[in-house]
Amino acid sequence: MRNTIGTVFCVTTFGESHGAGVGAVIDGCPANLPLQADLIQMQLDRRRPGQSSVTTRREEADRVEILSGVEQGITLGSPIALLVRNQDMRPGDYARLRDIPRPSHADFTYRTKYGVSAGSGGGRSSARETVGRVAAGAVAQHLLQVRHSIEVVAWVSMIGGVTAAPPDPLLVTRAAVDANPVRCPDAEAARRMQELVESAGAEGDSVGGIVTCVCRGVPVGWGEPVFGKANARLAGAMMSIPAAKGFDVGSGFAAAAMRGSAHNDPFILKGGHLGTATNRSGGIQGGITNGEPMVFRVAFKPTATIRKEQQTVDFNGNPVVLGVQGRHDPCVLPRAVPVVEAMAALVLADLMLLGETAG
Amino acid sequence: MRNTIGTVFCVTTFGESHGAGVGAVIDGCPANLPLQADLIQMQLDRRRPGQSSVTTRREEADRVEILSGVEQGITLGSPIALLVRNQDMRPGDYARLRDIPRPSHADFTYRTKYGVSAGSGGGRSSARETVGRVAAGAVAQHLLQVRHSIEVVAWVSMIGGVTAAPPDPLLVTRAAVDANPVRCPDAEAARRMQELVESAGAEGDSVGGIVTCVCRGVPVGWGEPVFGKANARLAGAMMSIPAAKGFDVGSGFAAAAMRGSAHNDPFILKGGHLGTATNRSGGIQGGITNGEPMVFRVAFKPTATIRKEQQTVDFNGNPVVLGVQGRHDPCVLPRAVPVVEAMAALVLADLMLLGETAG
Amino acid sequence: MRNTIGTVFCVTTFGESHGAGVGAVIDGCPANLPLQADLIQMQLDRRRPGQSSVTTRREEADRVEILSGVEQGITLGSPIALLVRNQDMRPGDYARLRDIPRPSHADFTYRTKYGVSAGSGGGRSSARETVGRVAAGAVAQHLLQVRHSIEVVAWVSMIGGVTAAPPDPLLVTRAAVDANPVRCPDAEAARRMQELVESAGAEGDSVGGIVTCVCRGVPVGWGEPVFGKANARLAGAMMSIPAAKGFDVGSGFAAAAMRGSAHNDPFILKGGHLGTATNRSGGIQGGITNGEPMVFRVAFKPTATIRKEQQTVDFNGNPVVLGVQGRHDPCVLPRAVPVVEAMAALVLADLMLLGETAG
């Protein structure tokens, strides 16, 4: 089971939804980086359940403990182990699911592959697995910020067909994103998204959506020309997030309908160095960052676990009507925002360190 | 520079567009697989330039030589080195490009990162790099076919806004795909796509498009729950193909506008085992294959290198009008089909072998 | 910093000597293995300080907590995170060492490389780092035992020039090894070794020695012919143990003085399958296990940290006389025994799982 991502900045996540805890080990973070737990806690708080009317009511304080790798607020260059203990476990909620695989969930494939059902809450396929990603990603973001003043900002750009007016990718901030519970910087769209999520939730249903992310300040030259393309690394990282269904970068799928003369980004002089007049490349050309903001999107499906009754079959093939009780997000998008940011930061931190070996 | 893909079935590609040759080394192919060069040649012929009116006129026979790993038509379990020598090199075509980075091409980022321009043809950022992928992918496909009767079929589903009627993913064949030069199994759409490509080419312009791919016969249980999700591995592989801009699986981006009750794939009994009534999951649930056909899409931008004049600047920032002479595809889609198939096979072969270690 | 070992059975260790704790994450352990903490505790107890007159007096209960990957005594196939909290930390003991690099210790190189001194106790270069190895190794041994009835037994075969009579590698047990504090199954040699260690300790000095290890029951066919040779993997693992200075397998260094006709192991029939009459190969031929017991040795230097005064210089080059206070083993050999066993098991578990992909 691959639970490690990265070549030089390597992160291994661990933990089940209803076990002792979840966490991550970061191997390869450079020494001498000032690091406090609150930097990590901040992003965990954005990911944590129970934040608002649009998220699950599971109650988890999600306090992070730094077990190693940091002494007197300074990284040692050694592995940084991060632990978040689980608190609000309710294995009982999942008793019936031992017999019935939830449609479009990992229950069926997981059980068939491993021969175990991870008891409760889906084990590693639970969204709770992303706690480790967010914790490690916060360290990566901090490293990127300290070294290169890089900013990573993601937001909800679409929910269930309601599309936000795109913010200026050069200016959008996390504060603007966090101004409403759906994490969409377009207030009017956010209001309609929230209504949509709440009404879906009230019906025991769920909705999908799209997160857009910008990474500002990435220098020219990160990423590699072949299998290690920055876009390939990002795609792999984003599609590893639970419920992700699609990824595109810059012009993305829209490029498929365009002509080269309209799609190409002409080079221009920007304050003494080369830049591009437009950014359909999304900050990456030939797999290597070109100094423009990196912009990409991740599509998420509607949460598979719903209260609404579904006609399906149990593991033995007997028809059943399933309505899953328990505490589930009617829409993962708001809480996916810090996860997307974390995965972007993990990829960038690795590309940064790898890039130092290329010259 | 990461030129290796895979954990157990590992492929390293090598070679520049205008050097001695291109190729790949496969490390981890099991022993005792019958393997003839013509199996590889067949896919190389589908990728090779100069096939038709919609591809570049560069002439390359692209004959593959098996340098190692095979004796008397049987794999030895040792590395299989594959070499295709370059023939029709015209470094002169690229002389002017030493001074002017092509818009939306890798010239700028590659030169900035490596301090070299790979002389001619873009070096590793050339589409010629995909020869090694296709050669290695053909071996992977053969292994999948022999072991599990898996079929991998990709086709052009859209070019420049012209969308094909979707074929039955259970039935579409490579023969049907190859029935026309654009490799679109919808004959009527294919005709219009061809016109579009030819007219764009005549104007010195290019067009983008989408390749859709189905993998039939993949058993339940390949892929891993976290970073090694089958969809994440596929996404990374596909987005590493030159000119790829987007990837989605199953319902893909469309899922973002749907409700869970409409999106979930109910389980049903299919001939004694569990299957799903619909396939919005695209054959993957929780990152693990579920026995249904894997279906995914890859969006490609229009070729960056065009004859049509573009206003841009040279490496020194001086304004120039650039119209690139040389032999370039007005549309990469038809030749991208075997590349997408190859990358899918490389990912699947690796997941297959990794899966054997999980039980 | 590479803190991960293994390709399929991957272990990442973490933790500093004087931080919150030490531990390991095992990624790739198959699902459905019965696993109790006491199996791990047993080996930790053999490694733990304060066991006897020949080990350090640092007091650590070294209780292991399984944080993830196991539910109701069964592995889930997900990462197994193991945590041992530190208890008896005395950072004060190390205050003076901030200025003076201990001779033949990692102080100088670690500080020069990372620019930090890991405060106290040497950080990751402390022998305490091996807690994570032993914990993870216990899981690997258990997996090997359950799957193939493999037994891994190491013992002290030499200390400070006192050499034990070699036990029968087919019969020697951990019980016999643990019959005395130096872990040497030759009681008479053990007595002399213990005297040597105690007298060195009394003088504030230390002694080196050799651990020999046998792995019984390893089937034919583990390991790979080139860089993944079983002996290469073992060598890398053993030489990564703190204080290891040498490694050899089977006839080892003695082979260098021999003739082929005397060194070769003739094949014979053993109960219906091929075996060898002698075992100078140490159970490995061409890098691949041959079904005979694997036998290898690891040489350890005398502990670098000694009370006895040494003439050296401080970080600024000023001459100083250094006598290190604190609690140090006068001889690491007895406690190295479970560490050697653990590393052998980690390598074998990985080779076992990798081997399943080769056929």
Place this chain on the structure above:
Amino acid sequence: MRNTIGTVFCVTTFGESHGAGVGAVIDGCPANLPLQADLIQMQLDRRRPGQSSVTTRREEADRVEILSGVEQGITLGSPIALLVRNQDMRPGDYARLRDIPRPSHADFTYRTKYGVSAGSGGGRSSARETVGRVAAGAVAQHLLQVRHSIEVVAWVSMIGGVTAAPPDPLLVTRAAVDANPVRCPDAEAARRMQELVESAGAEGDSVGGIVTCVCRGVPVGWGEPVFGKANARLAGAMMSIPAAKGFDVGSGFAAAAMRGSAHNDPFILKGGHLGTATNRSGGIQGGITNGEPMVFRVAFKPTATIRKEQQTVDFNGNPVVLGVQGRHDPCVLPRAVPVVEAMAALVLADLMLLGETAG
């Protein structure tokens, strides 16, 4: 089958003894390194068979061709593929060996594991596999030399019990090493070694020996504190060389008989920076290079393939007397010298590039 070594400077070797050719692909060599084929050829010539009376009479010119990664004598940062075609193949020599596994050779384990016998010459277990190592190692040495003026010099320090007087590790040169056919810089010992090899060869027998290697000019700070220790990486690399039986570094196995007060290397001032008065550490402390010359030894067994008759059994267990015809080195040591140097350079080049990511 792991045929790749390295994390950033990655080398994959390929090729069978009696196939089309052997070679290597180097992925991760930095761009802009001047590189000519003759630099590689020089080391291949030192490894090549048929050099003298003490080596096999197989005739191979072993001319290397650079297939990629270099343009106009400059590396591009892309994979450097190196090919050496086989010439003097005599598969017939090996016909009888299909039925009889050579004692202490890889025939038995290889056939059992892979179910194929690699036809002739042992496939990947042939010493011919080391051609790729030496070719790639020559590039690594060149990189180390250009970047840090590092010199890697190995020599034969013992053959069959005849031990050379140790040369000054600071001064010994390849020219001195190559002054005689056994590659031992002690002329008198070399004469006796040569006699020993020739007489063993005349009797159809073989002899083992030891290669010692020094790496001068390695800066402080390469290698990592845990599994990536410089000594661990070296050990793994050296023990992957065919016929290697043991490895030790600095004081090595002798350390096991010493006391700490006698073994520790005191620090002293050396021209303004810290060095050590003695070098029992072999240039590595805590797994990290300390600026002193790296010194290590590799023990080789006598060649397993001998003409002298041996009593053994065939694959069916029938007793046979085997005397292997063909062309085999009576002693691998002289030709192992460039292989040891190559492996040392591969490890160091990787540690150098990895080290650039640690700060």
